[in-house]
Amino acid sequence: MIVVHAKARIGVVGAGAWGTALAQVLSEGQDELLLWAREPEVVEQVNQAHENRMFLSSHSLRQNIRATLDIADMAERDVLLMVTPAQHLRSCLATLPETNAAIILCCKGIEADSQLLMSEVAQEIRPDNPLAVLSGPTFAHEVAKGLPTALTLACENEALWDQINPLIAKTSFRPYFSNDILGAEIGGAVKNVLAIGCGVVDGAGLGQNARASLIGRGFAEMLRYGASRGAKAETLSGLCGLGDLVLTCSSTSSRNFSLGKGLGEGQSAETLLSDRNTVAEGAYTAPVLQRDAQSRGVEMPIVDAVCALLAGNTDPKSVVSQLMNRPLVSERR
Numbered sequence: 156m157i158v159v160h161a162k163a164r165i166g167v168v169g170a171g172a173w174g175t176a177l178a179q180v181l182s183e184g185q186d187e188l189l190l191w192a193r194e195p196e197v198v199e200q201v202n203q204a205h206e207n208r209m210f211l212s213s214h215s216l217r218q219n220i221r222a223t224l225d226i227a228d229m230a231e232r233d234v235l236l237m238v239t240p241a242q243h244l245r246s247c248l249a250t251l252p253e254t255n256a257a258i259i260l261c262c263k264g265i266e267a268d269s270q271l272l273m274s275e276v277a278q279e280i281r282p283d284n285p286l287a288v289l290s291g292p293t294f295a296h297e298v299a300k301g302l303p304t305a306l307t308l309a310c311e312n313e314a315l316w317d318q319i320n321p322l323i324a325k326t327s328f329r330p331y332f333s334n335d336i337l338g339a340e341i342g343g344a345v346k347n348v349l350a351i352g353c354g355v356v357d358g359a360g361l362g363q364n365a366r367a368s369l370i371g372r373g374f375a376e377m378l379r380y381g382a383s384r385g386a387k388a389e390t391l392s393g394l395c396g397l398g399d400l401v402l403t404c405s406s407t408s409s410r411n412f413s414l415g416k417g418l419g420e421g422q423s424a425e426t427l428l429s430d431r432n433t434v435a436e437g438a439y440t441a442p443v444l445q446r447d448a449q450s451r452g453v454e455m456p457i458v459d460a461v462c463a464l465l466a467g468n469t470d471p472k473s474v475v476s477q478l479m480n481r482p483l484v485s486e487r488r
């Protein structure tokens with residue numbers, strides 16, 4: 156059993172936009188927050204200029220955030236937030252030093268080769284560490300600015316929630332408890348794929364009705380897939396599911412929505428994904444989600460459509476015609 160206190164030492168692993176924004180919000184009231192970055196220039200900028208121009212420009216960071224290139228420095232931390240892209244979680248967990256820290260997973264995706272959710276990857280690599288998932292409608296730039304944000308903190312038990320929620324809750328950052336770790340993860344992973352679909356709707360000029368229809372029917376797909384993996388519908392109806400789906404399906408601030416918008420305008424996924432140092436998780440989650448859903452006998456026609464568009468196998472007009480001409484079924488299916 157870990158003992159976390161108000162001055163517990165927090166470590167954030169991953170200094171992209173989200174890791175940096177979490178470091179900013181969670182460093183309030185702390186002596187020091189340690190941020191691991193894999194880019195030497197990010198470490199230098201955070202420590203010397205108190206900013207991260209590569210991933211979260213135009214934000215001044217607290218002076219008590221210290222960046223390091225050496226992941227071994229995380230050994231003495233009581234709580235570790237893992238904020239790497241989903242496909243790199245396994246390698247980063249494997250390089251962490253021996254630690255009893257509570258691990259809070261903040262990335263949104265499904266591992267490509269294994270079809271495992273992030274908590275399942277963590278259980279394989281770090282079976283003895285207490286585990287939680289932090290997920291919800293949280294654009295990094297808004298959190299870094301201190302704008303009000305509510306999200307889900309799913310913990311493997313209530314005792315862990317009692318220990319870590321005082322470190323996460325701030326005046327503008329409000330976590331809600333859930334004991335449904337899988338549900339919290341599935342919401343975040345699936346909404347990224349649906350956000351690509353909503354971007355396509357925008358880019359192809361298909362209208363607001365189509366966008367709302369996609370959100371509604373996409374949510375039905377999320378519920379069906381969630382049920383097949385043991386997630387609770389009530390979790391998916393909350394901040395980490397529907398809440399995040401609505402956010403990322405409505406704004407070009409979302410990298411997934413922007414990727415979809417480019418596809419809808421006729422650009423290829425290859426072009427849109429080349430030469431970028433930021434991650435659009437939905438592009439990596441989509442094919443693995445499709446494979447996993449098929450193996451479980453779960454119908455996800457919107458996810459299938461996004462996969463076909465990402466692979467360059469079709470165009471928005473054909474996809475719409477295919478979706479609109481499916482056999483008529485009950486809305487409850």
Ligand SMILES: NC(=O)C1=CN([C@@H]2O[C@H](COP(=O)(O)OP(=O)(O)OC[C@H]3O[C@@H](n4cnc5c(N)ncnc54)[C@H](O)[C@@H]3O)[C@@H](O)[C@H]2O)C=CC1
Pocket residue numbers: 169170171172173174175192193194210238239240241243247261262263264293294295296432433434435436
């Ligand atoms: N940006 C946001 O508003 C939010 C992002 N997230 C999630 O947080 C996770 C991280 O995303 P961002 O911080 O936005 O990243 P980002 O897109 O801002 O930056 C890319 C990150 O990937 C890291 N990276 C690249 N190659 C790597 C490797 N081989 N090993 C380890 N790390 C590597 C970079 O160092 C950098 O930290 C994603 O799963 C994302 O879905 C969750 C909530 C909000």
Ligand SMILES: O=C(CO)COP(=O)(O)O
Pocket residue numbers: 263291292293294295347350399402403408409410411412434435436
């Ligand atoms: O997950 C996010 C907001 O909750 C960020 O969305 P994007 O990765 O699409 O930018």
